[in-house]
Amino acid sequence: MRLLAIVMATCLLVSMSAQGAATLSIVGSDTMSRLVTAWADAFRTVRPDITIEIQVSGSAAAPPALTEQVANFGVMSRPFSETELMDFLRRRGFLPQGFIVARDSLAVIANHQNPTDSISLEDLDRIFSIGRLCSGRSAVTTWRELGVEHGIAESGAPLILGRINPLGRTAVSGSYGFFKGNVLCGGDFHSRVVELPGFAAIIRTVEADPNAIGYVGSSFIESSVKVLAVHESKKDVATGMSGESARRDLSPLTRDLYLYLTLPPGEQPSVTECAFLKFVASGQAQDILTKSGFLRGDDSLSEGLKVSCG
Amino acid sequence: MANKRLIIDVISAGMIRVASVMILLVILGLFAQIAFTALPLFESPSSSVDVLPATRAGPAAELKVTQDSGANDAGSLPGLIDDHRLALSKIDPAAVPEPKRGSWLDARDTTIEQVHLKAENDGLVPSVLTRYFIPAGIQAMSNISLSRHFVVLDRAGVIHVYRLGRSQARSTFTEEFEVSDINRVDWLDESTFALYSHEEQRLVRSVKALTNTLPLADLFSFRQYEGYPQPTLTWQPRVVDGAESKYSLVPLLWGTMSAALFSLMLALPVAMGAAIYVGYYMPPVFREAIKPMIEMIAAFPGVVIAGIAMLWLAPRLHHALAECIGIVLTVPIIVALSGLFLNQYFQTQLGSYFSKRLLMVVVLVLVIAIYTGAKLGESVEGLFFEDSVVLWFERYYGLSVSYFNGVLVGIALGIAVFPTIFSLAEEAIFSTPKGAATGSLALGASPWQSFIDGVLPVAAPGIVAAIMLGLSRAIGETMILLLLSGNTPIQSSNPLEGMRSVAATLAIELPEAGVDSTHYRVLFFSALALFALTFLINTCAQLLKRRWRRRYGVVA
Numbered sequence: 001m002r003l004l005a006i007v008m009a010t011c012l013l014v015s016m017s018a019q020g021a022a023t024l025s026i027v028g029s030d031t032m033s034r035l036v037t038a039w040a041d042a043f044r045t046v047r048p049d050i051t052i053e054i055q056v057s058g059s060a061a062a063p064p065a066l067t068e069q070v071a072n073f074g075v076m077s078r079p080f081s082e083t084e085l086m087d088f089l090r091r092r093g094f095l096p097q098g099f100i101v102a103r104d105s106l107a108v109i110a111n112h113q114n115p116t117d118s119i120s121l122e123d124l125d126r127i128f129s130i131g132r133l134c135s136g137r138s139a140v141t142t143w144r145e146l147g148v149e150h151g152i153a154e155s156g157a158p159l160i161l162g163r164i165n166p167l168g169r170t171a172v173s174g175s176y177g178f179f180k181g182n183v184l185c186g187g188d189f190h191s192r193v194v195e196l197p198g199f200a201a202i203i204r205t206v207e208a209d210p211n212a213i214g215y216v217g218s219s220f221i222e223s224s225v226k227v228l229a230v231h232e233s234k235k236d237v238a239t240g241m242s243g244e245s246a247r248r249d250l251s252p253l254t255r256d257l258y259l260y261l262t263l264p265p266g267e268q269p270s271v272t273e274c275a276f277l278k279f280v281a282s283g284q285a286q287d288i289l290t291k292s293g294f295l296r297g298d299d300s301l302s303e304g305l306k307v308s309c310g
Numbered sequence: 311m312a313n314k315r316l317i318i319d320v321i322s323a324g325m326i327r328v329a330s331v332m333i334l335l336v337i338l339g340l341f342a343q344i345a346f347t348a349l350p351l352f353e354s355p356s357s358s359v360d361v362l363p364a365t366r367a368g369p370a371a372e373l374k375v376t377q378d379s380g381a382n383d384a385g386s387l388p389g390l391i392d393d394h395r396l397a398l399s400k401i402d403p404a405a406v407p408e409p410k411r412g413s414w415l416d417a418r419d420t421t422i423e424q425v426h427l428k429a430e431n432d433g434l435v436p437s438v439l440t441r442y443f444i445p446a447g448i449q450a451m452s453n454i455s456l457s458r459h460f461v462v463l464d465r466a467g468v469i470h471v472y473r474l475g476r477s478q479a480r481s482t483f484t485e486e487f488e489v490s491d492i493n494r495v496d497w498l499d500e501s502t503f504a505l506y507s508h509e510e511q512r513l514v515r516s517v518k519a520l521t522n523t524l525p526l527a528d529l530f531s532f533r534q535y536e537g538y539p540q541p542t543l544t545w546q547p548r549v550v551d552g553a554e555s556k557y558s559l560v561p562l563l564w565g566t567m568s569a570a571l572f573s574l575m576l577a578l579p580v581a582m583g584a585a586i587y588v589g590y591y592m593p594p595v596f597r598e599a600i601k602p603m604i605e606m607i608a609a610f611p612g613v614v615i616a617g618i619a620m621l622w623l624a625p626r627l628h629h630a631l632a633e634c635i636g637i638v639l640t641v642p643i644i645v646a647l648s649g650l651f652l653n654q655y656f657q658t659q660l661g662s663y664f665s666k667r668l669l670m671v672v673v674l675v676l677v678i679a680i681y682t683g684a685k686l687g688e689s690v691e692g693l694f695f696e697d698s699v700v701l702w703f704e705r706y707y708g709l710s711v712s713y714f715n716g717v718l719v720g721i722a723l724g725i726a727v728f729p730t731i732f733s734l735a736e737e738a739i740f741s742t743p744k745g746a747a748t749g750s751l752a753l754g755a756s757p758w759q760s761f762i763d764g765v766l767p768v769a770a771p772g773i774v775a776a777i778m779l780g781l782s783r784a785i786g787e788t789m790i791l792l793l794l795s796g797n798t799p800i801q802s803s804n805p806l807e808g809m810r811s812v813a814a815t816l817a818i819e820l821p822e823a824g825v826d827s828t829h830y831r832v833l834f835f836s837a838l839a840l841f842a843l844t845f846l847i848n849t850c851a852q853l854l855k856r857r858w859r860r861r862y863g864v865v866a
Binding site: 057083163170172189192195 | 538712818821
């Protein structure tokens with residue numbers, strides 16, 4: 001009997017405390033996971049009374065979560081697609097609001113034993129695509145066709161490079177769609193392009209395989225892999241994607257990262273939501289953003305805040 | 311007292327019955343749910359045209375309005391609404407509305423046309439050009455929707471809905487209205503279009519057509535897609551709006567089955583060998599210690615095995631392929647040979663205790679075998695394969711070796727499947743009546759002869775069940791395939807290539823598929839197809855089991 005009482009009291013306590021604390025949930029892009037986690041950590045020190053739940057599996061997870069009202073914010077590495085907008089509209093009767101809160105670029109990476117330093121967008125299309133809508137030239141399957149045959153193993157011995165092992169993300173990822181749209185000109189991925197469930201998995205594989213080439217969000221780059229400079233075509237001078245310059249706006253693979261919220265027309269965001277939005281627009285959050293390897297977004301959020309949160 | 315016991319008996323028996331019926335109902339319900347989700351996929355689009363009254367501001371009309379007012383969000387949604395919309399790019403000038411009886415409509419994808427121009431010299435396929443014949447002549451037509459459908463209203467008042475490209479989905483729908491009034495057809499959303507009248511651009515009707523259907527043949531046969539050199543079996547759902555989805559289940563089913571096969575090729579000999587030794591030769595005292603240890607492996611989650619294989623095994627397998635092949639080929643031979651010479655250590659007497667040196671000898675033999683295998687592989691590679699088996703195969707046979715490949719999947723999946731097969735097979739062998747073996751031994755047969763002729767026939771149904779259960783686990787396993795197969799939807803019987811399984815595809819794509827979209831239904835259908843496949847295999851196994859049971863007249 002006493003045990004039962006204790007259990008019931010605990011349950012009551014837990015449920016009360018759960019009611020008392022405000023919770024914000026964020027769902028979406030794997031690309032933005034580090035940024036959102038860093039923001040949430042910093043936000044916790046500012047507002048310890050607000051709990052933030054983060055679930056990052058891929059951009060495609062955000063629209064359903066916002067439509068079903070199970071998340072306060074959606075973070076996406078691409079805007080809503082038209083189909084997703086239609087679905088949202090049909091269910092809720094209005095459009096979600098999106099703000100460009102950050103930008104990042106996709107970096108193309110290769111193994112350190114591979115002597116390649118730069119690659120053209122055209123060659124990327126020839127490696128990754130089946131129809132080659134952008135380049136229209138013949139497909140490339142081996143490193144030799146790109147003019148690279150010998151790598152240098154860690155021991156210093158020469159290493160023969162073979163077939164290119166192209167690595168990409170799974171179709172839930174916004175990066176998959178971005179790469180498809182911007183590098184493959186909307187064409188299809190070759191069926192031999194490996195689909196891995198995370199950027200970390202791509203990096204681990206590139207680390208181990210001298211024949212691998214893959215794309216990752218610039219904030220994920222590690223020193224264990226080599227970032228290739230990406231240039232528009234063969235003749236162009238490499239516009240530099242290596243190291244710091246990957247974060248400049250020069251890269252042809254820069255994209256906008258969005259924070260979405262759902263606000264029925266005429267309503268204001270809740271106090272908790274406003275607190276987080278204000279934090280995202282603050283200088284502290286912008287510092288975190290640059291530190292974790294992203295570029296600043298535009299001013300749409302801070303302007304929107306003036307209207308809705310005062 | 312006895313009465314009380316009786317009541318408990320009755321109650322518990324009733325509860326057990328209720329529970330089993332409920333479980334059955336839940337399973338049936340789940341199955342029905344999957345079937346009802348998947349099967350509308352094949353509905354004929356013509357039977358499902360659904361008219362919404364034009365006067366009512368249905369959801370379609372609402373959408374239209376908000377689409378236009380979407381401009382206030384323009385900053386956050388750059389150019390979304392109209393950028394991807396394709397247009398019928400080519401209408402044969404001779405065939406457009408004029409002729410009284412019939413017109414040809416040539417539809418061509420704009421994107422492909424561009425490629426065609428770009429790549430003319432490169433021998434790329436010209437764009438897929440689809441001809442549609444409209445016998446009554448064209449009154450009005452829409453542009454191409456995001457799901458690549460377009461609507462043609464002919465002069466007889468018949469509405470045709472076509473899908474551009476691979477198949478001619480065609481839904482005809484006759485309605486009594488003044489055709490001459492109508493001059494514009496437009497999509498309101500992916501599945502609804504509207505007919506507008508001549509003068510004041512009035513909306514006459516909005517029609518909901520089921521565009522999320524697919525002919526069954528699309529899932530299983532070769533299809534010519536735009537931009538592809540020849541008809542292919544391809545899996546690549548649309549993620550960019552306006553692109554053509556390719557839903558061929560063949561590479562996925564192939565991938566699932568080949569992964570299961572590779573894993574069984576590895577797990578089966580090991581599991582059976584272990585099961586025979588533990589269940590037949592080993593004294594029960596040791597069996598009780600060793601069996602739970604092996605079954606512990608079953609407690610390893612797939613993701614743990616997959617993670618270890620991905621980070622540790624994959625790079626090693628890739629760099630030392632020849633050594634690995636050498637080990638796989640050499641170890642069984644050396645172990646068998648050593649059995650010949652070290653017979654006194656490898657006790658093969660039924661239920662005899664280990665010789666004290668057994669463990670030492672076994673470990674020693676294994677170490678020697680692995681080392682020899684690796685060295686042998688290395689030197690053979692150096693002598694005959696120009697120092698690299700991978701490059702040699704690529705150069706002379708065009709065989710490609712992927713980083714994520716069937717061997718890797720087979721090893722990881724084999725480890726996951728092994729304890730299941732072992733456990734059940736061992737149980738079947740151990741629980742055969744002891745008389746079968748001992749009687750045979752008493753008549754002078756060797757232990758192995760007694761096993762083959764006395765124990766195995768009785769245990770066979772149980773062993774078949776064990777293999778089936780292992781196969782089911784291999785087919786259903788998700789994480790190992792997701793992380794190690796590379797998810798490349800290619801069909802190849804080369805075990806050094808990757809694959810993509812149905813289960814991994816479901817895990818990747820189900821979260822992003824819109825509810826009741828074509829993609830969503832195709833995914834559910836793939837689950838159904840997989841179920842049908844396992845069901846077929848299991849049925850065959852059951853028939854086999856029944857036959858054996860009848861022949862040997864035992865209940866195992």
